[in-house]
Amino acid sequence: MRDVAVLSFAQTPMKRRESGRSEVDMVMSVVREAVAASGIPRREIGFTCSGSSDYIAGQAFAFVGAVDALGAWPPISESHVEMDAAWALYEAWIKIQTGVCDAALCFGFGRASMGTLPETLTLQLEPYTLAPLGIDAIGMAALQARAWLERSGRSERDLAEVAVRSRRDAKQNPFAQLRGDFEVEKLLAEPTLASPLRRHDCAPITDGAAAIVIAAGDVARRAGPRPVWIRGIDHRIEPHHPGVRDLAVSVSTALAAKKAGVDPARIDVAELHAPFTHQEWILREALALPPGVRINPSGGPLAANPMMAAGLVRIGEAAAQVRSGAARRALAHATQGHCLQQNLVCWLEGE
Amino acid sequence: MGERCAVVGVGQTKLDARRIDVSQVGLVREAALRALEDAGLGFEDIDAVVIGKAPDLFEGVMMPELFLAEALGGAGKPMLRVHTAGSVGGSTAIVAASLVEAGVHERVLTVAYEKQSESNAMWALSIKRPFQQAVVAGAGGFFAPLIRSYIRRSGAPEDTGIRVALKDRQNALKNPYAHLRIEGISFEQIAGSPMLWDPIRYLETCPSSDGACAMVIASEGAARRAPRPPAWVHATAMRTEPTFFAGRDQVNPQAGMDCARDLYRKAGISDARREIDCAEIYVPFSWFEPMWMENLFFAPKGEGWRMTYEGATALGGDLPVNMSGGVLSSNPIGASGMLRFAEAANQVRGLAGEHQVAGARRALGHAYGGGSQYFSMWIVGSEPR
Numbered sequence: 001m002r003d004v005a006v007l008s009f010a011q012t013p014m015k016r017r018e019s020g021r022s023e024v025d026m027v028m029s030v031v032r033e034a035v036a037a038s039g040i041p042r043r044e045i046g047f048t049c050s051g052s053s054d055y056i057a058g059q060a061f062a063f064v065g066a067v068d069a070l071g072a073w074p075p076i077s078e079s080h081v082e083m084d085a086a087w088a089l090y091e092a093w094i095k096i097q098t099g100v101c102d103a104a105l106c107f108g109f110g111r112a113s114m115g116t117l118p119e120t121l122t123l124q125l126e127p128y129t130l131a132p133l134g135i136d137a138i139g140m141a142a143l144q145a146r147a148w149l150e151r152s153g154r155s156e157r158d159l160a161e162v163a164v165r166s167r168r169d170a171k172q173n174p175f176a177q178l179r180g181d182f183e184v185e186k187l188l189a190e191p192t193l194a195s196p197l198r199r200h201d202c203a204p205i206t207d208g209a210a211a212i213v214i215a216a217g218d219v220a221r222r223a224g225p226r227p228v229w230i231r232g233i234d235h236r237i238e239p240h241h242p243g244v245r246d247l248a249v250s251v252s253t254a255l256a257a258k259k260a261g262v263d264p265a266r267i268d269v270a271e272l273h274a275p276f277t278h279q280e281w282i283l284r285e286a287l288a289l290p291p292g293v294r295i296n297p298s299g300g301p302l303a304a305n306p307m308m309a310a311g312l313v314r315i316g317e318a319a320a321q322v323r324s325g326a327a328r329r330a331l332a333h334a335t336q337g338h339c340l341q342q343n344l345v346c347w348l349e350g351e
Numbered sequence: 352m353g354e355r356c357a358v359v360g361v362g363q364t365k366l367d368a369r370r371i372d373v374s375q376v377g378l379v380r381e382a383a384l385r386a387l388e389d390a391g392l393g394f395e396d397i398d399a400v401v402i403g404k405a406p407d408l409f410e411g412v413m414m415p416e417l418f419l420a421e422a423l424g425g426a427g428k429p430m431l432r433v434h435t436a437g438s439v440g441g442s443t444a445i446v447a448a449s450l451v452e453a454g455v456h457e458r459v460l461t462v463a464y465e466k467q468s469e470s471n472a473m474w475a476l477s478i479k480r481p482f483q484q485a486v487v488a489g490a491g492g493f494f495a496p497l498i499r500s501y502i503r504r505s506g507a508p509e510d511t512g513i514r515v516a517l518k519d520r521q522n523a524l525k526n527p528y529a530h531l532r533i534e535g536i537s538f539e540q541i542a543g544s545p546m547l548w549d550p551i552r553y554l555e556t557c558p559s560s561d562g563a564c565a566m567v568i569a570s571e572g573a574a575r576r577a578p579r580p581p582a583w584v585h586a587t588a589m590r591t592e593p594t595f596f597a598g599r600d601q602v603n604p605q606a607g608m609d610c611a612r613d614l615y616r617k618a619g620i621s622d623a624r625r626e627i628d629c630a631e632i633y634v635p636f637s638w639f640e641p642m643w644m645e646n647l648f649f650a651p652k653g654e655g656w657r658m659t660y661e662g663a664t665a666l667g668g669d670l671p672v673n674m675s676g677g678v679l680s681s682n683p684i685g686a687s688g689m690l691r692f693a694e695a696a697n698q699v700r701g702l703a704g705e706h707q708v709a710g711a712r713r714a715l716g717h718a719y720g721g722g723s724q725y726f727s728m729w730i731v732g733s734e735p736r
Contacts, residue, residue: 001454048591054434055413060406060475061436064721068593075606077613078591079442082407082414082434091431091446097453098353126418127411127469128374237430240418255427337417342430 004096005220005227008037009316011210014177014304017113018207027109028069030211038213039223046101048078049092051085051108052308058114086311086334086344092214093233102219108309109209117205126240138202140338142194144247145278149196151248156196159277160187163200163302170299177304178204203275208306210313228319228348232260235344247339250286256345257287264288268327271314273334275301283333322350353452355735357574357581358696360390360567366530366681369468370561376422379464382563383423390567391578394424398456403433403443403463404685408475410466423462437720440688441727445587447568457570463689464563472559491556495548498638500602507656512637513541514659516555516679522666523676525705530560530681555637562683564690582696585736586617587729594722601723607646610726618730624649629671629698629708631691632717635678674706688718692729699733
């Protein structure tokens with residue numbers, strides 16, 4: 001395997017509604033910023049891959065417009081996954097491994113404010129027997145939260161504490177959408193949206209975009225003094241039907257971590273893509289993270305959750321932790337689908 | 352290019368207007384199981400699954416790969432979902448090949464499908480967004496002016512398109528999977544069919560199809576153990592150009608030419624017409640055959656129509672094109688590109704059946720999408736390069 005490093009990361013300010021800019025504007029700003037910060041000229045970027053969803057944009061071929069943000073002339077070698085952009089980074093990493101290019105640009109974007117997200121995500125369910133039930137994303141997550149609470153013996157207080165910590169940490173993140181000091185008691189006094197989940201247990205609806213430039217060995221070393229190496233990356237999917245898997249655990253996350261060669265004892269910081277509070281607990285268990293590991297110093301998805309980019313943001317935030325010296329090794333995780341159906345794990349390390 | 356890889360299994364479904372006998376699950380399994388059977392493998396032998404399809408609005412399911420994972424043996428494995436507009440079937444195969452070329456996996460199952468009968472593609476393509484041009488006349492309305500421009504530039508005879516359609520529809524009669532198989536199809540029948548988007552007549556356009564295509568792509572070691580002849584991947588290439596750029600030429604797109612040049616360079620091809628034995632290319636409207644012949648450097652600029660006219664692209668010609676009947680005969684949009692790649696593979700495997708080109712050793716698979724702005728291509732051969 002070739003050594004591949006994260007060179008740069010850019011994200012938009014995360015907002016409940018981005019009313020002033022189109023997706024093309026948003027993508028253009030993060031792409032420009034990430035390429036400029038990468039330390040390598042744009043012409044050396046041999047591959048571009050993006051992640052987005054037509055259902056988030058409310059239009060077929062929504063990703064086609066994003067190409068206008070890339071300066072794709074002369075034409076570029078480019079691909080797109082209808083997945084969170086963390087998987088676009090995976091495809092780019094694969095491309096570098098084949099040897100056809102040494103550097104790649106990855107980006108993702110989503111404007112969930114264009115529709116009603118929880119109901120849009122109902123259409124992500126199997127269309128013949130599940131989607132017709134009309135259960136939305138929060139309802140599905142609530143089934144999982146209940147299963148986990150019953151298995152773990154923990155309480156809704158443990159869930160609220162995740163939200164309080166996330167939004168307190170987000171005060172240090174200028175890009176975060178939700179930040180501030182909250183009290184567990186007050187949060188627990190709120191009504192449930194879908195028992196046992198309350199509003200604070202759910203990620204906000206976010207408009208945003210993010211971009212990352214990655215590069216192989218020598219190109220990365222030449223680009224700057226502090227490359228952050230991707231030491232392992234893997235992703236796994238589980239069955240879709242909630243009735244055929246144990247919702248209280250994340251088998252696919254555990255498997256992806258194993259295949260990526262994660263040693264939890266050596267991880268300092270983890271950026272986990274847990275759009276619901278209970279999912280952070282499930283992921284910590286699946287990854288066997290010791291209590292000392294700092295979780296989501298950025299505030300995580302509970303502070304901002306740009307659909308199709310939030311997983312890539314986790315990789316960018318984890319890399320930033322290593323680059324700043326705050327962590328020697330960081331883990332990043334991305335998810336998509338209901339109830340953590342599909343998961344990607346990578347871990348990063350400085351020189 | 353990384354590790355060598357090869358196609359060791361190919362499967363496709365019966366292509367039809369409405370496959371109401373199967374769900375989306377049944378459709379993708381039909382193709383996947385045939386590809387696995389062809390490869391002499393089971394789901395347990397597969398390391399990863401790469402699935403592709405065109406817009407999710409075509410079936411009305413967001414990210415359907417999530418619910419298809421189990422049916423494709425994906426549980427516990429890596430699964431990727433590719434979407435690059437009409438070129439997606441080709442891009443999906445290229446992503447699958449790159450997983451093997453990267454040395455990450457030994458055997459990858461790749462599947463592409465569309466089940467247009469479960470939604471309405473015309474509706475899905477007609478959503479008007481603020482500040483954007485609406486496609487109000489379907490793909491035909493978009494591409495007809497480009498064809499007009501091609502005719503004006505090249506001086507091609509007006510009946511060139513009819514001749515392409517006749518050839519592809521006759522070829523489809525040799526392909527048991529083809530959607531449109533019109534017995535006794537004639538020049539007069541096509542010429543007399545209604546004009547939909549001048550100069551595109553009804554019988555010069557592709558149908559809306561349900562269908563899936565699957566391939567198993569394997570490492571060199573695994574390919575050498577395959578029960579049937581492998582199709583070695585000699586080269587792959589992809590190119591994209593932007594929508595809004597005044598310097599574009601949508602009749603002879605730069606992205607297509609750059610993609611072909613890159614592909615031929617990687618495959619060691621200096622004279623495409625002479626060194627490639629046959630091609631499956633993405634021709635959703637008849638006139639795109641001569642246009643792509645030029646874009647792919649099989650013919651000099653302005654002379655692609657001569658190849659059609661002189662019969663060079665017919666099954667017995669010097670460069671047979673769309674031996675399977677092509678997109679004109681079957682268009683399950685997301686799968687159409689992979690069908691081109693898979694048909695090219697079966698030609699060099701010698702397994703194309705009645706539409707086999709005798710002695711085909713090197714074949715081109717081609718797909719395009721968007722407003723002639725996404726291209727994916729591969730060259731496969733009967734021997735490793």
